[in-house]
Amino acid sequence: MxxxxxxxxxxxxxxxxxxxxxxxxxxxxxxxxxxxxxxxxxxxxxxxxxxxxxxxxxxxxxxxxxxxxxxxxxxxxxxxxxxxxxxxxxxxxxxxxxxxxxxxxxxxxxxxxxxxxxxxxxxxxxxxxxxxxxxILALDSNDETVVVSYAGGKVVTYDQRNMNTPVIRDSGLKFQTRDIKLMPQGNGYVQSSLDGRVAVEYLNDESLRFAFRCHRMNLPDTQFVFPVNALAFSPTNGHLYTGGSDGKVFAWNLNTRKKSEELPKLDESVVRLAISSKVLCVATADDSFKTLATIQDAETQSGQIYFTKL
CATH class of the missing domain: 2.130.10.10 (YVTN repeat-like/Quinoprotein amine dehydrogenase)
Structure with a gap:
């Protein structure tokens, strides 16, 4: 691929x-x-x-x-x-x-x-x-449920038939959420964060929740941690794709809790993912301005869009 x-x-x-x-x-x-x-x-x-x-x-x-x-x-x-x-x-x-x-x-x-x-x-x-x-940091919806991540480490879910009774949860992530997606079956959601971590949450059974680390670089004396900026579920096999500031895209089987695929590394940070049954699209950009210690007039470079047929 x-x-x-x-x-x-x-x-x-x-x-x-x-x-x-x-x-x-x-x-x-x-x-x-x-x-x-x-x-x-x-x-x-x-x-x-x-x-x-x-x-x-x-x-x-x-x-x-x-x-x-x-x-x-x-x-x-x-x-x-x-x-x-x-x-x-x-x-x-x-x-x-x-x-x-x-x-x-x-x-x-x-x-x-x-x-x-x-x-x-x-x-x-x-x-x-x-x-x-x-x-609000990220949201997703299907015909029954709306899930919203917002500042303060909170996630709120709604049943669209009764928007007046939201359920508010702690996000389960220590650092700010970058993306959130409902599972294809609608029984839960996943969210990613700045610290190279993805949390998997289930709406009706919190005992099933778990989190995993990804988009990290291990060196002999240190570890580089990259934000997980984008999430997307495959409509064909249900695998979760993650895109990070390390320029990498991984696919994960949440049932086995294992990585199922690693795509070729790209030159810049992966900032957006989109997928259909036929193609995976990836948007990249230089997002280093997000980690500047002080506010500056940082010129962002033009993005690139890549695709690979599935």
């Missing part, structure tokens, strides 16, 4: 990455406000739209609707034919950093702690709340 690089990658840090199941298409948003649509089979850029503000998140819903979240806190619907962004909600005061969708709802989380639920059939926000005083 080897990676191919998509041509004409975005010129700024890639903030979200999607791969479509029904077409050979990859979608990427970036901090420069661009949304890029690629055909990975032809290795061709099909469309690039640009918004005036940076874009942080995106979803391509099963019902065919497409949304992005901006750094200004706006939820925008994407019209590919007219190449326009239509404002749906501006209720958040800070960036829409995470999005997910299921058959009828869009879930959006913001740096200001806002959690919004949008009925995609009517275009109306039917649930909007603030999660404590901490910003």
């Amino acid at each position: 080897h990676f191919e690089c998509l041509q004409d990658s975005p010129k700024d840090y890639i903030s979200s990455l999607l791969v479509l199941e029904k077409a050979p298409h990859v979608v990427a948003t970036a901090w420069d406000g661009t949304l890029s649509l690629y055909d990975y089979e032809a290795n061709e850029l099909l469309l690039r739209m640009k918004h005036e503000n940076g874009l942080l998140s995106s979803v391509w819903s099963a019902c065919g609707k497409k949304y992005v979240g901006s750094v200004q806190g706006d939820i925008l619907e994407v019209d590919l034919e007219s190449e326009r962004f239509e404002l749906v909600s501006e209720e958040a005061t800070l960036g829409i950093c995470a999005m997910s969708s299921n058959s009828s709802n869009l879930v959006a989380g913001s740096w200001d702690g806002s959690l919004q639920m949008l009925d995609m059939r009517t275009g109306s926000i039917w649930h909007n709340e603030k999660l404590g005083n901490g910003k």
